[in-house]
Amino acid sequence: MRELRIRELKYSLHLFSSNKLVVIGTAIVLFYVFLAVFGRLIVDAGEPYRLDLKNALKPPSSEHLFGTDDLGRDIMKLIVLGAGYDMAVSIFVVAVSIAIGTVLGAVSAYLGGKFDEVFMRLVDILFAFPGLLFAMAIQMILGKSLFNLAIALIVVWWAGYARLMRGQVLAEKGKLYVRAAKSLGLPGHRILFKHILPNAIYPLLVSATMDIGGVMLSAAGLSFIGLGPTPFEPEWGALVNRGAPFLFVAPWIMFFPGLMILLASLGFNLVGDGLRDILDPRLRR
Amino acid sequence: MGAALTMRAEKSETGNDVLIKVEGLRKWFPILGGVLQRTVGYVYAVEDATFDIKNAETLALVGESGSGKTTVGLMLAKLEPPTAGKIIYRNRDVSRLSSSETKWYRKRVQMVFQDPYASLNPRMLIKDTIMEVMKVHKVGGRNSYDNAVELMTRVGLSEEHLYRYPHELSGGQRQRAVLARALCVEPEFIILDEPTASLDVSVQAQVLDLLKSLQDEFHYTYLLITHNLAVVRYISDRTVVMYRGMWVESSPTRKLFGGAEHPYTRALLSSVPIPEPRSNVAKQLLKGEPPNPTERVKACPFVDRCPHVMPVCGEKMPPTTWINGSHQVRCWLSVKK
Amino acid sequence: MNGILEVEDLRVEFRTYRGIVKALNGVSFTVERGEVFGLAGETGSGKSVTGLAIQRLLPGNAAIVGGRIVFDGKDLLSLKEEDMNKIRGKEITAVFQDPHTYLNPVFTVHDQFRDILLMNDREIASLKDKREVKKAVDNKIIQMLAEVQMPAPERVVKMYPHELSGGMKQRMMLAMAFSLKPKLIIADEPTTALDVTIQAQVLELMKSLQRRYGTSVILITHDLGVIAETCRRIAVMYAGRIVEMGGVDSVYNEPLHPYTRGLMRALPRADKDMKVESIGGSVPDLVGLPPGCPFHPRCSRAMEVCRKLNPKTLNIDGRVVECHLYDEEIAKGRVA
Numbered sequence: 021m022r023e024l025r026i027r028e029l030k031y032s033l034h035l036f037s038s039n040k041l042v043v044i045g046t047a048i049v050l051f052y053v054f055l056a057v058f059g060r061l062i063v064d065a066g067e068p069y070r071l072d073l074k075n076a077l078k079p080p081s082s083e084h085l086f087g088t089d090d091l092g093r094d095i096m097k098l099i100v101l102g103a104g105y106d107m108a109v110s111i112f113v114v115a116v117s118i119a120i121g122t123v124l125g126a127v128s129a130y131l132g133g134k135f136d137e138v139f140m141r142l143v144d145i146l147f148a149f150p151g152l153l154f155a156m157a158i159q160m161i162l163g164k165s166l167f168n169l170a171i172a173l174i175v176v177w178w179a180g181y182a183r184l185m186r187g188q189v190l191a192e193k194g195k196l197y198v199r200a201a202k203s204l205g206l207p208g209h210r211i212l213f214k215h216i217l218p219n220a221i222y223p224l225l226v227s228a229t230m231d232i233g234g235v236m237l238s239a240a241g242l243s244f245i246g247l248g249p250t251p252f253e254p255e256w257g258a259l260v261n262r263g264a265p266f267l268f269v270a271p272w273i274m275f276f277p278g279l280m281i282l283l284a285s286l287g288f289n290l291v292g293d294g295l296r297d298i299l300d301p302r303l304r305r
Numbered sequence: 306m307g308a309a310l311t312m313r314a315e316k317s318e319t320g321n322d323v324l325i326k327v328e329g330l331r332k333w334f335p336i337l338g339g340v341l342q343r344t345v346g347y348v349y350a351v352e353d354a355t356f357d358i359k360n361a362e363t364l365a366l367v368g369e370s371g372s373g374k375t376t377v378g379l380m381l382a383k384l385e386p387p388t389a390g391k392i393i394y395r396n397r398d399v400s401r402l403s404s405s406e407t408k409w410y411r412k413r414v415q416m417v418f419q420d421p422y423a424s425l426n427p428r429m430l431i432k433d434t435i436m437e438v439m440k441v442h443k444v445g446g447r448n449s450y451d452n453a454v455e456l457m458t459r460v461g462l463s464e465e466h467l468y469r470y471p472h473e474l475s476g477g478q479r480q481r482a483v484l485a486r487a488l489c490v491e492p493e494f495i496i497l498d499e500p501t502a503s504l505d506v507s508v509q510a511q512v513l514d515l516l517k518s519l520q521d522e523f524h525y526t527y528l529l530i531t532h533n534l535a536v537v538r539y540i541s542d543r544t545v546v547m548y549r550g551m552w553v554e555s556s557p558t559r560k561l562f563g564g565a566e567h568p569y570t571r572a573l574l575s576s577v578p579i580p581e582p583r584s585n586v587a588k589q590l591l592k593g594e595p596p597n598p599t600e601r602v603k604a605c606p607f608v609d610r611c612p613h614v615m616p617v618c619g620e621k622m623p624p625t626t627w628i629n630g631s632h633q634v635r636c637w638l639s640v641k642k
Numbered sequence: 643m644n645g646i647l648e649v650e651d652l653r654v655e656f657r658t659y660r661g662i663v664k665a666l667n668g669v670s671f672t673v674e675r676g677e678v679f680g681l682a683g684e685t686g687s688g689k690s691v692t693g694l695a696i697q698r699l700l701p702g703n704a705a706i707v708g709g710r711i712v713f714d715g716k717d718l719l720s721l722k723e724e725d726m727n728k729i730r731g732k733e734i735t736a737v738f739q740d741p742h743t744y745l746n747p748v749f750t751v752h753d754q755f756r757d758i759l760l761m762n763d764r765e766i767a768s769l770k771d772k773r774e775v776k777k778a779v780d781n782k783i784i785q786m787l788a789e790v791q792m793p794a795p796e797r798v799v800k801m802y803p804h805e806l807s808g809g810m811k812q813r814m815m816l817a818m819a820f821s822l823k824p825k826l827i828i829a830d831e832p833t834t835a836l837d838v839t840i841q842a843q844v845l846e847l848m849k850s851l852q853r854r855y856g857t858s859v860i861l862i863t864h865d866l867g868v869i870a871e872t873c874r875r876i877a878v879m880y881a882g883r884i885v886e887m888g889g890v891d892s893v894y895n896e897p898l899h900p901y902t903r904g905l906m907r908a909l910p911r912a913d914k915d916m917k918v919e920s921i922g923g924s925v926p927d928l929v930g931l932p933p934g935c936p937f938h939p940r941c942s943r944a945m946e947v948c949r950k951l952n953p954k955t956l957n958i959d960g961r962v963v964e965c966h967l968y969d970e971e972i973a974k975g976r977v978a
Contacts, residue, residue, distance in 0.1 A: 034659065196423035200483075203382050204438045204490065205411035214437075215426050369837035370808075475924055476685070505684040506864060510908040510920030532838055539910035539918060562912070576842035577912040578867030582890045590846060591839050593793065594807050 039297070045290020052284050055103035063097040068252045077270045087272040089262060095276055102254035102277070105166065106284070109255070110235040113173045114228050120174075121181025122217075122224060128182070129189035130212045140186070143179045151176040152241065159247045166255065169248035173238060177231070181224060188220035229292035233285025240281050256281050322359045324494060324526050325381070330354040330390035332376050336599070349598045350376045352550035352606075354390070358494075358543075361520065363527040365541035365558065367534065367573070371595045373550040375419075378496045378530045382416035383407055394494075412442055415487040416496040420503060421479035425471040431482050432467035435489050442490045456485045461515055477508035481515070488519075496528045501536055513540055534577050538562055543631075546570045549596040549606035556632040566634040568611050605637065613638055645672035646714055646825055646858045647696070653708035654688075654695050654882075661929040665691045665704070667882040670955070673826070676856040678849075680873035680890070682866060682905075686925040687879040689862045693828045696860075697734055698726050714825060732762060735819040739831035741811035744818075745803040751814060752799040755783045755821070762822050790817045790847060809840035813847065820851050827852075830862045845872055866909060870894060877962075878902050881926050881936035888961035898963045900941045935966065943967060 037043055055062075064070075072092030080087045086095040128139040155172035162168040192198060193216065201211050240257025242248050244264070249255040251262070256277045263273030331351055338345035351373035358364045368374045379385040381392060383402065392400045399410055418424040426434060435453045439445045445452040454464050460481040471479060480500065487495060500516065501509040517540055519525060529541055537544055537558060544561050546554040546569065554567040565571050572589040593610045605611070605618040617637050626639040654666040666688045673679045683689040694700050696711055698718065711718040713734065718726065738744060745754060759766055759779050766782070769775045780799075787795035790813040803811065812832060819827050832848070833841040849872055852859055861873055869876050870890060877887040878899065886899040897903045904921040923940040935941070938948040945966060953964045 031659070196418055196420060197426045199384060200416075200418055200424040201426070203384055203411065203416045204441075204486065205408050206438065206441050210441070215429075218428055219426070369839060477924065505925070506866075506905055507684060507908050507921040508924070510910070510918045511922075513910065513918065514920055534838070534912040535910040538912055538915065572839060574912065576838045578841070578845070578865060578871050579911070579913050580866040580870045580894065580906065580909055581913075582870045582894050588842050588846070590843055594809055595837055595840065 039294055041290050042294030045287045045294065048283055048287025049291050052103060052287060053107065055100055056107035057104070059100045059102075059104050063100045065101065067093055067097045067101060068254050077266065077273075079270070080272055086276045087270065089259075089273045090266060090270075095259070095273060098254040098259060099256065099277055099280055102256050102259060103280075105249065105253055105255040106236050106239065106257075106281075109166065109170050109173075109239050110232045113170050113177060113235045113239075114231050116174050117177040118181050118224065118228055121178040121183075122185040122221060124178075125182035125185030126189045126212060126217060126220070129186040129193065130208070130216070136186075140183075143182055146176075146179040147183075149176075151238075155238075155242055156245075156247060159242075164247055166249045166253055169239060169242055172242070172247075173235060177235070181227075184224055184227060185220060188223060189216055192216045192220045223296070226292045226296040229295055230289045233288035236281060236285050236288075323357045324360045324362075324395065325358045326391075326393040327357075327377070327381070328355055328391045328393070330377060330380060330392065331388045332373070332380060332385060333388045346599060347601075349550055349601050351380070352602065354545075354547065354550075354552055356545045356552065356555055358526055358528060361524040361526055362543065363520065363529055363541045365529045365531065365537040365544040366547060367531065367537055367544055368547035369532055369573075369595050371549055371598050372547040373598075374530045374547050375498060377547075378416065378498050378528065381528065382414060382496055383410060384416070408442075412490050413492050414494045414496070415490060415492040417483055417487050417498065417500060419499040421476070421483040422471055422503075424483055425479065425486075427471055429470075430467065431469055431471070431474075431485075434482075435467070435486050438486060439489050444490060453485075453489070456489055459519070460485045460488070461511070475508075476504050477511060480504060480508075480512055484512075484515070492525070494526045494528070496530065498530045499533075500529070500531075501533065502531075509536075516540060534574060546573070549602060550598060551602070551606050551635070553607065553636065554632075554634050556628075560632055566628060566632070566639050567607075567636050568613050568638070569607050572612075605635075646675045647673040647860075648712040649692075649696070649709070650712075651709040652692070652695060652706070652711065654691055654700065655705055655707050656701075657703045657705075658929070663928045664931060665882055665928060666695065667931075668709070669879070669882070669884055670709075671877050671884060671887060673858050673860060675825075675858055677875065678852060678859045678861060678873045680869035680876040681860055681862045681879060682864065682869055682876055683879035684864055684925060686881065686928060688882040689879050690830055691882075692879070693736070693830050693860060693862050696828060697730055697736060698723075699730075731758070732822050733824050734826045734828065735822065735824045737812075737815050737819045737827060737829040737832045739834050741803065741808070741815060744815065745811065747803055750800055750802055751787075751806075752780070752783060754814070755779075755786065755818065758818065758821065759783070786817045786821050787814075789820075789851070790814070791843075792817070807840075808836050809844060812836060812840075812844050816844070816848060816851060820855060820857065823855055824857060826858045826860070828860045828862070831864075832861075833868065834863065834865065841868075848872070866894075866905065878905070881928065881931065883936065883964060884955075884962065885937065885965065886961070886963045892961060898958070898961065898968065899937075899965050900943050900967070901937050904940075904942075935964075 070093060075088050075092040076090050078084060078088045084094045084096065086099065089095055089098070124139070128136045154176055158172035158175060159168055162171065198211060198215060201215055239248065239255070240260060243255055243257030244261045249258045251258070259277035260274050260281070263270070263277070266273050331353065334348040334350055335344040336346040336348060337343065354373065354377045356364065366374045366377060376385065380387050387400055390400070391398060394410070394414070402410060432453060435456065436449055439449045439452065453467060457463060457466055462478060462481050462485070466474065466478060466482065474482060497516070501512055504512060513536065516527070520527065529537065531537060541558045544556060544558045545552050546567065548569050554561070554565065554570045561570065562574065565574055572591050575587065575589045589612065591610045591612070596606065604621055605623050608614055608618045611618065615637060623635045623637045624640060626634050626636070628634060628639065649672070650670050652666050652669040656663040656665055669688065669692055681689045681692060691700070695706055696718070700706070706719060713729070756779055759782055763782065766775060766778050769778055783799055784795045787798060792798055792810060792813050798806070798810065806814070815832070833844050836844060845868065861869060863869060873890050875888065876890050876893050877884045878893070878901065879885065880901050886893060886897065886902045893902065894906070897906055907919045908921055910918050921940055926936055926939070934949045934951060935953050938944040941948065947966050951966070953966045955962060955964050956968050958968060
């Protein structure tokens with residue numbers, strides 16, 4: 021029994037590592053996670069508060085590898101500290117959105133009929149709202165903060181998962197093993213949660229991994245227009261925002277955080293790609 | 306040996322030999338169309354299925370695409386509600402059942418599907434697949450693992466196969482695993498939908514022999530749905546031939562292969578390729594294609610392709626003719642005799 | 643040698659995660675001109691791989707690692723891809739089990755044929771006027787469909803593949819395969835997915851077309867009944883080798899190899915009552931085949947030598963068999 025698990029794991033690893041891009045993606049993601057978790061240990065958490073106007077807007081040098089911003093803070097240190105915020109927000113948003121979306125989407129698909137019709141219209145209406153404006157509106161109501169930014173994103177994001185999950189469940193519902201389970205007398209709720217969901221959710225997991233990058237970009241975008249974190253929360257989007265007025269004077273303030281955003285979401289995308297290949301048991305061998 | 310699974314079929318209650326009786330079974334699938342999803346037509350999958358199956362007997366339901374045989378199987382397995390007609394199981398009308406009654410039914414009637422790979426959850430070990438079913442039907446209790454092992458042996462697999470995923474088994478092994486799963490609820494009646502279709506020749510024979518020996522030992526009743534006439538001859542006692550949703554001939558298998566009455570049955574029998582060179586069986590080639598079930602049939606369903614078609618065949622539905630006590634045909638040609 | 647195709651000691655290997663799969667281990671046979679040759683076997687026998695190898699259509703992880711394939715005097719394995727391309731579709735065509743693999747779902751029946759004709763039909767190529775070309779193409783297509791007894795050809799030409807029944811699709815495929823009058827057609831399970839009565843029609847059609855055009859056909863299938871009714875010679879394959887080959891009459895009436903015997907006895911019959919005997923065990927794993935005869939673990943007549951040595955290919959009275967049971971025949975001098 022255990023050797024079966026080990027065999028499966030080894031094969032998964034093999035699949036994963038044989039794709040160079042995926043390996044690169046994983047390396048990026050691991051690096052990013054490392055920064056997010058240990059950032060505070062590497063860099064002094066007080067850095068965002070350390071104003072040093074004498075050293076403001078200095079270009080990259082041996083002392084400040086990425087230069088300094090308009091308040092004289094070391095950009096590299098800000099980035100390191102900011103990693104944690106981004107990761108927290110992205111994972112929080114994706115996790116909660118998936119939780120809400122998959123349950124609602126799955127139930128809707130399984131019940132079908134009127135409930136499904138009504139629910140999908142609701143989802144369609146939600147989709148009709150431009151996401152960014154919607155998030156802005158929510159922030160206006162709830163107030164500007166990183167947490168509210170996350171809430172706003174969740175409200176926009178869950179519908180996508182609901183729709184995806186519904187499609188997946190509908191697809192699985194028609195498959196023979198579900199019919200067989202029914203003919204064996206297994207009760208409906210059991211079929212839904214123990215049979216359909218585990219098979220339906222894998223594409224969602226892949227999508228979710230890639231969405232972590234997407235959420236990061238959205239959060240960055242919203243921060244960029246001024247919603248979300250305070251100046252003392254070095255979330256990467258906010259950092260890019262700070263650098264906007266200084267684009268021609270000190271481009272490095274925008275450049276480096278922007279680059280990090282790009283790399284991180286790229287990394288997650290690549291990993292998501294690799295996951296897709298591993299997780300389908302029938303694609304193996 | 307763990308707590309023995311009681312696999313013997315109960316003696317039927319009134320001493321009547323018939324286990325399951327199907328009368329005028331019909332299934333029309335609505336075709337939805339348009340923006341408002343209205344019913345724009347029907348697929349007349351099954352028009353009239355009528356037959357009996359006796360205890361511990363094997364009935365073969367034979368036909369090609371469009372015959373409706375698989376749909377009949379689905380209706381008997383309670384996976385599709387009949388549009389009309391009756392299903393009588395042990396003298397109880399089970400045509401429509403509540404959900405608790407359905408659970409009672411499912412413990413006695415099981416279906417083995419055509420594609421063993423697709424009918425297994427690809428992410429579950431065989432062990433979990435089987436034991437889950439046992440748990441839901443409250444079979445085995447604390448000994449359910451031992452019972453599962455016993456089941457594996459009974460179908461010709463071993464304990465280690467419990468720890469495999471479906472894609473790790475060969476075709477024949479999967480078919481046996483699916484059979485084990487169907488048997489673990491201790492059914493009486495098993496509907497087999499093309500049980501050997503996806504198997505290699507050498508494995509086919511193994512599975513057929515397994516089915517036969519299980520029936521000898523445990524008195525299962527089988528409904529064998531297939532288009533493979535060689536398999537029909539090998540393991541079935543009676544045969545019902547279906548064409549375009551209707552039964553056209555019903556007879557003990559032995560007699561059917563010697564003296565089929567219905568022109569369709571005759572053409573079907575002669576079309577089977579025989580592994581004997583120059584066997585000089587004149588093939589009765591039918592013209593045309595198998596029927597499209599989106600139009601309803603008012604008269605004999607075989608009228609477009611029958612080599613002996615007469616005017617009356619297109620006007621009225623042929624009546625049932627009894628050739629002798631056990632052989633029935635629905636054909637105008639037989640009425641003349 | 644009058645054969646249109648000569649395959650000599652063909653070896654094909656597949657690279658997989660689990661190791662090298664030896665799909666073909668020295669396959670040799672000849673197909674005569676105008677002959678229907680049956681290649682029989684179960685899964686893993688290598689019959690489909692043989693068909694693909696001849697057309698050099700093996701997937702990326704496969705490699706032909708030995709042997710020769712000579713078609714109409716040309717060494718196929720030494721041809722450049724562009725030259726092989728000229729042969730495929732014209733001199734060697736293929737017919738498959740699943741129409742989805744070759745019918746483009748967005749092309750009507752008419753369009754599927756049109757391109758083939760425009761490229762390859764010499765008569766049409768010689769016409770200059772566009773309208774004449776269109777008329778010629780249209781007529782030729784209807785003619786070809788009528789030849790394969792397609793019902794209502796004028797209506798069918800405008801249909802899309804999903805509107806056709808299985809039998810109609812296979813007829814279309816036969817029309818496409820025979821349309822350019824190829825010298826060799828490789829048919830891999832052409833009727834397996836069809837209803838029995840349709841199968842009978844399509845096989846009759848195939849036989850009559852083959853007779854009319856004198857095309858050689860390699861019919862690859864597991865259905866021994868189909869081979870008995872259509873082929874002149876049969877080669878039985880097991881685990882990448884041909885274990886028995888000969889005229890259909892002699893092989894069926896007096897099978898020499900235990901596997902062939904086992905297959906015949908394992909088949910239930912629709913035409914007579916007989917006791918079916920299954921062959922125990924299962925098809926071997928083609929990764930790391932043990933030494934000796936690949937069939938020995940399942941063979942009721944296995945001897946010591948079968949476990950150790952691969953049997954030689956023996957030619958007995960014009961029949962080919964690979965089995966140690968007949969080693970004494972060598973001694974008796976009956977073997978060529």
